[in-house]
Amino acid sequence: METPQINSESPEAIESTVTEPKPSYVKLAMRNMVRKRGTSLKHFFLTMFGLLATLVGLAYLTR
Template identity: 70%
Template sequence: MSESPQPPSSPAEQPSYVKLAMRNMVRKGGKSLTHFALTSIGLLALLVGLSYLTR
């Protein structure tokens, strides 16, 4: 079982997933805000619909 040694990853070489996601969201601008709004409205509509059906 010989595994190849991996070099230590420093934060400067590999940015975290959160930083990459934030950078991507800033780059896309309004598109990500639109998707977030649609997702929020859809989830709210689902919860309201389920509460109406199960009352």
């Protein structure tokens, strides 16, 4: 009578998955930006417009 194997992976495969580093924050952010393209572009343009309006407003007030 054979006993069923609980784990079909070899120990080397398990060790390689444990020692792999987690993806960096930048890599995760880039992946998320590609996945949610419309939201990222909207936030980028809102930020750009807000920064430009702030700089123009400060230039106008300090002329």
